Amino acid sequence: MGATEKLYVLGHPVGHSKSPAMHNAVYRALGLPWEYGFADIEHSHEAQAFIEQRSWLGLNITTPYKELAFAAADTASEAARLARGANVLVKIDGKLAAHNTDGFGCVTYLQSIGACFEGARVVVCGTGPTSFSILCACVDAGASVLMLGRDAQRARERVEAWRAAYAACVAHDEHAVCAFQTTRTAQTAREARSKREVRVEGVSYDDSRSLISCADIVIDATPLGMKPGDPAPFDVSALHEGQWVFDAVYGHGETALAAGAKAAGCTFRSGGGMLVGQAVAAVQLFLQAAGEPDTLGFDGLLDVMARAAGFAL
Template identity: 55%
Template sequence: MTEHLYILGHPIAHSKSPVMYNAVYERAGLPWHYGTADLATRAEAEAFLATRDFLSINITTPYKPEAFAAADVRAASASLAHGANVLVNKGGALIAYNTDGQGCVAYLEGAGVSFAGKSVVVCGTGPTALSILHAVAQAGPADVLLLGRDKERAHRVMRTYADELGAMIGRTVDMPAFKEGHLSFAEVYRQVDFRFGSYDTSRQAIAGADIIIDATPLGMNEGDGAPFDVALLRADQTVFDVVYGHGETALAAAARAMGCTFFDGAGMLVGQAVVTVGILRDITETAALDIPEDELFAIMADAAGFDL
């Protein structure tokens, strides 16, 4: 029986997810088909989610909060991010995950970026930014600074994240790190210095950061600027932009001109897809998906035409 899987969002014409996932399912010999659900309104997205007529969906901007709300069960990754980018249908119940952060950090570490002891800036206050914030924190930085346009909003988002992380630690056995050498949830809570600010009030911190991650959608529309003053960039910084497939963003152009080590979101897309395939393998108990992670990464990157 053919199982149907989708990417839900708007706009998604640029998305490489269908060719990536379908390449894996073909490689595994599975009768699964991955398509698109490009829905322009929140009402349409909610109606699509309500049908539950899918095995799994990936969710991108702007419907991660709606996917989170539709879930019956939420993994810690989705709960801390307040948004889901993966929903798996298990017997009619929707299980929510957020793999953005794990995929982002796995890709950057695989490319030689080390977070241990570093000062990291994360731009954005939405689910993608929060997912990345948590995964970065597990990678062992000295401090993580969450930035938004409004300092008070960044403060509220950071405080909520810290409170919910603390509550998770208080009511469960400590959740271990995904990777050897990373921090557990309790270690993140106790050891990492979390800070917040706005782009205008944190200029010194931006200039002094070792790693800057832009987890905003800026760059998806023509004429978008960078989230902060790019004159603050230094050549020895690592800069990552989650946007891909929309041409060179303002941040990408500035980072490359400054001589920064720069990465766009293509590698993160593949990295989170590798995590998603692992979730599907475990939830559906599909042995055909038991493919080594490095092989999965190569299959999907090649299908997407990414040189990673």
């Protein structure tokens, strides 16, 4: 049995998070005396201080501190750099490594339940780190992506900056091969980057109705739905039967997007599956940093964590 380690989910609010239940269950299953808890911190300067203490092995980062976590890291994976934010921080020899497993968790989950990204038209709502992490995973899975933001110019500028960063990664043969990626997913990324034209655009919600209607998959990566009365990010009357709709929000009841998607006959899923997928990837990063073996493997970790969270994947 290894040494006791402290791990947390950092954000505000995080009281709804299933992360402690999932992580503590999997560390018990692995025979590790690790403890995972809540770090619900309202103010950014206090969150910054908590990160800088480095009195933990790893953090999962959620809204609104992904950009802050990225800036605090000493090194960053390609996924975190392309997302411009980190949802995982790992302490290795006293230094902080930033990762972003959101896109991997989202796309892997949706693929596992039948969504096809190869050649698909995908709409991603939001222009924050979670949105860009998902955008990158969608492109690597073979999709063309439309990113929606409140301001058209800002959306276009952020997409163009992402395209330049992505092209630089391709030029340097950086294929996002991370600890949590299988050989197959890494190969898929290589093929997508070397053989396909990257098709990504940014527009405002005001200009998106016909584009949403033409989409195969719609992904909302905004925080809308976390507060009572939050609207959907766009006019849900544009949705129709045959589309996949995914809302990254979970644990806050039925969101306006969920209600609209179900009423339109879409295949709808909330963020629970993504939460588990990205959490499994984070666990593998934590184990690697601590030099602990992964005796359960990806599927075993997935099963334990999904059951602990009460999600049927």
